[in-house]
Amino acid sequence: DTAVSQTPKYLVTQMGNDKSIKCEQNLGHDTMYWYKQDSKKFLKIMFSYNNKELIINETVPNRFSPKSPDKAHLNLHINSLELGDSAVYFCASSNRAYEQYFGPGTRLTVT
């Protein structure tokens, strides 16, 4: 059984396009996160939702918009993609800031 799943696993797109990444967790956790991991493996938090409410919104361009339709889902929509958006995006979930469960990642390549 997959705990945290993300789709798609790979995403190759051109500059200027709009794309979405979906995340689902079946762990019953209250909190979900989006992280961006760059080419040097530095992991940076982008957003966090608790029970569908946005609680962390880091300094992220407003081209990035998270949406949480329910507690088990947190999607990430990116408008007007730029080259610098190329990275691996991870979804995670937890109960509070205890151990986090990560999805397999979505490798986004913007050409």
Added chain:
Amino acid sequence: SQQGEEDPQALSIQEGENATMNCSYKTSINNLQWYRQNSGRGLVHLILIRSNEREKHSGRLRVTLDTSKKSSSLLITASRAADTASYFCATDSSYGNNRLAFGKGNQVVVIP
């Protein structure tokens, strides 16, 4: 702000040897966690140590925490080729902002 600065950044050892990684942080914490990331995969939680604990074991893993020095170490004993991965520490700040701050990660290569 980014806490957790692991040292060293890359480690290459022979199978059967022990691997030690260190992590330093800057603010008061509730707990410190270590995660492993295999190539092309998501992070996997390994162990959590609370601020009032000094040492914790889980299988071949041993974690220490020194809150006076704001540092932690992760020891992997009797390493195996399957331990080849990046290892990250992450801190849960006492400020209650409900987030983990991840360090830069240590790349460990275990040579069979």
